[in-house]
Amino acid sequence: CYILAVETSCDETAVAVVKDGREVLSNLISSQIETHKAFGGVVPEVASRKHVESITYMLEEAVEKSGITHDQLSAVAVTQGPGLVGALLVGIVAAKTLAMAWDKPLIGTHHIAGHIYANRLVQEIEYPSLALVVSGGHTELVLLEAEGQFKVIGATRDDAVGEAYDKVARALGFPYPGGPHVDKMALESEEAVQLPRVWLEPDSYDFSLSGLKSAVLNVVNQTSMRGENLNKGAVARGFQESVIEVLVEKAVRAMREFGCRQLLLCGGVAANRGLRAALKERCERENLPLLIPPHHYCTDNAAMIGAAAYLKWKQSEFTDLDMKAEPGLSLEGWSLEKQRYK
Numbered sequence: 001c002y003i004l005a006v007e008t009s010c011d012e013t014a015v016a017v018v019k020d021g022r023e024v025l026s027n028l029i030s031s032q033i034e035t036h037k038a039f040g041g042v043v044p045e046v047a048s049r050k051h052v053e054s055i056t057y058m059l060e061e062a063v064e065k066s067g068i069t070h071d072q073l074s075a076v077a078v079t080q081g082p083g084l085v086g087a088l089l090v091g092i093v094a095a096k097t098l099a100m101a102w103d104k105p106l107i108g109t110h111h112i113a114g115h116i117y118a119n120r121l122v123q124e125i126e127y128p129s130l131a132l133v134v135s136g137g138h139t140e141l142v143l144l145e146a147e148g149q150f151k152v153i154g155a156t157r158d159d160a161v162g163e164a165y166d167k168v169a170r171a172l173g174f175p176y177p178g179g180p181h182v183d184k185m186a187l188e189s190e191e192a193v194q195l196p197r198v199w200l201e202p203d204s205y206d207f208s209l210s211g212l213k214s215a216v217l218n219v220v221n222q223t224s225m226r227g228e229n230l231n232k233g234a235v236a237r238g239f240q241e242s243v244i245e246v247l248v249e250k251a252v253r254a255m256r257e258f259g260c261r262q263l264l265l266c267g268g269v270a271a272n273r274g275l276r277a278a279l280k281e282r283c284e285r286e287n288l289p290l291l292i293p294p295h296h297y298c299t300d301n302a303a304m305i306g307a308a309a310y311l312k313w314k315q316s317e318f319t320d321l322d323m324k325a326e327p328g329l330s331l332e333g334w335s336l337e338k339q340r341y342k
């Protein structure tokens, strides 16, 4: 099975050809970060326009680099949601056009299912599995009792982890996207500002980041009002420690409660070195298998969309050509129809 996969949900234009949901034959990414940096964040209209500029050429190149011809393709997959509606549309129109012109089935794919199944590009997944999804727009614990069966057991009630990182970074004066800067500062600092841990109800797997973010902003503002120098490293480290402690603790508790055989770390914040190290250390200590994809499969890419779409291809669950972009597409609803959760 050869799937041509397209991803344009946010600020990365990406196209890939993936064999059997595991083997990446080509994987092209064109990031718009430099363009959006000037605005301090992603500007939706600009993102759509940029996708239009690069998509056609990238589709050609991805097929060419894959070493197969388009008539060998089994299906065309594209991110249907969640994401920015105008950005999603560009990929969807391109994918529909090719599916129609080449007479291939179309597979509308869930972006977060993609982030999760990026793990299958590295290693076979064993069920039940638990995915810790930490990205720019999502913070979720997802239980996979079987292949393609997604159950969200916990989610953020306000900001996503990546979003909180970017806001804290901005308060500390770092350019967008600030996550990596905060990560670096945190690791280099000897000191840490004491900040709250937000656990919510004792049995809850939900998260809340906005209080922590406000606590950081308070420290920054009060320091500046007192005319003192801000110890940015100590703030970054305090913030990072608070975020990581809660993520690790809840993930490990869920692993135990649901008897999961693997913990899958997914999403752009999986690049965070502090989080990786803390999870590795804890999982080794408790004998819990942990999977972390390489960095280029953690941030937005199309190979992960090909990996997730493969699940649907195996069950012949295709999408109609009149498919629409779904900015709020549900992950649980995207589960395979076979044995779908009630």
Ligand code: ATP
Residues within 6 Å of the ligand: 009, 010, 082, 083, 111, 115, 134, 135, 136, 137, 138, 161, 162, 163, 165, 166, 177, 178, 179, 180, 183, 267, 268, 269, 271, 272, 273, 298, 299, 300
């Ligand atoms: P979503 O997948 O929820 O739609 P997204 O695709 O925009 O959101 P990703 O591309 O998966 O998100 O991740 C981007 C986010 O990851 C940004 O918020 C960025 O700051 C954050 N990030 C990247 N590297 C690091 C790091 N080392 N530490 C912390 N955060 C990081």
Ligand code: MG
Residues within 6 Å of the ligand: 010, 011, 012, 136, 300
């Ligand atoms: Mg992105």
Ligand code: FE
Residues within 6 Å of the ligand: 111, 115, 135, 136, 267, 268, 299, 300
């Ligand atoms: Fe993403």
